[in-house]
Amino acid sequence: MKKIIVLILTLLFVLPVTSVSVVKICSAVVTDDLPASFSWHDINGTDYTTPIRDQSPAPTCETFAFCAALETKMQYQLKEIYNPDLSENHLFFYAGGSIQRGGVNLINAANYLIDHGVPDEGCYPDPHRDFDYPFESLPGWENRTVKITEWGWVDHNITSIKQALIQHGPLIICISVWEDFMWYLGGVYHHRWGPHVGGHVVTIVGYNDSQQCWIVKNSWGTKWGEDGWFHMSYDADLIAEWNGKGTGVMYIEGIYGNLKPNVPIVHLETLLYYHTYLFGRGIPTLFKKLPIQKAAARILGPLTVQVTAENTNSVEFFIDDVSQSVDTEAPFSWQLQTTQGLHTLKVKATNDHNNSSIDIVDIYLIT
DSSP, X not given: OHHHHHHHHHHHHHSOOOSOOOOEEEOOOOOSSOOSEEETTOBTTBOOOOOOOBOTTSOOHHHHHHHHHHXXXXXXXXXXXXXXXXXXXXXXXXXXXXXXTTBOOHHHHHHHHHHTOEEBGGGSOOOOOSSOOOOOOOTTGGGGEEEOSEEEEEOSSHHHHHHHHHHHOSEEEEEEEEHHHHTOOSSEEOOOSSOEEEEEEEXXXXXXXXXXXXXXXXXXXXXXXXXXXXXXXXXTTTBOXXXXXBOSEEEEEOOEEOSSOSOOEEEESSOOTTXXXXXXXXXXXXXXXXXXXXXXXXXXXXXXXXXXXXXXXXXXXXXXXXXXXXXXXXXXXXXXXXXXXXXXXXXXXXXXXXXXXXXXXXXXXXX
């Protein structure tokens, strides 16, 4: 049975697609041959999922769910584990999202993936801000995108969802959130207590009949739940319809484009959001309600900014979009120098092909 499933998956993901398909409703057809468990964590011993991300403090869950599904499908299609990292923020803002308005239209985001696609994180990294701001991806992002040919709704029943997981890959789902979900630590989640607090969008990657649950990837970082994951009961009341316009369970299909661009991969290693740095030593920020930008790294005393970079021959450091220094030798670093107050630190990595990628973080210099 497992070999048959893998053969079906290979045909579905690898055969070329020559035209854009219409939106469809995916319904259950066969019910007898479904395995008792299935997960994109383990396809013949290979985990095709990518690391847990953290959307906080912005309500950008929709695009994190889309990118989680896309990244898994990208690795499966290439049969390579390389942990692609797509730009959730690009998809969010370019598809018309707004932090102030609380999210992005799921249908608009899915259609944007058909019409334009989403580039890698190096084109538009997440600055972890809880407000709208001017945005623009790196020039040339259009050549670094992953697109889809089709999306559709999956019927809201267990069999259809299982079949769609096997046939199409991870699914984007809308769920209702109660207060007890915020405090989930592990096991199979059932709503037991607390008021309804809103909606959320996550990614189903598998199921397990023995536990009667879905295996779900969240976007609240690795400190929540089971290292960022959770198991959700086969409880139809948890999966919510989307604004009366869809079942609340969406598949995407037909990925193509620049799945593995030859660009630098750069990361600000020293400075982390929601961290405070005391003379170079970083600790999680304790007092988050001070009148300082919520996720900005807070810095007291001197600090050496360290960068990890791959496929890179130079790194340029910027404060508030003004160039400060260029380092052409790894390990790339810079002694932070700026005035007291709130600033944006950006690093731009460049390689031999004149391709570039960026990473950014907001900082608050105390002294």
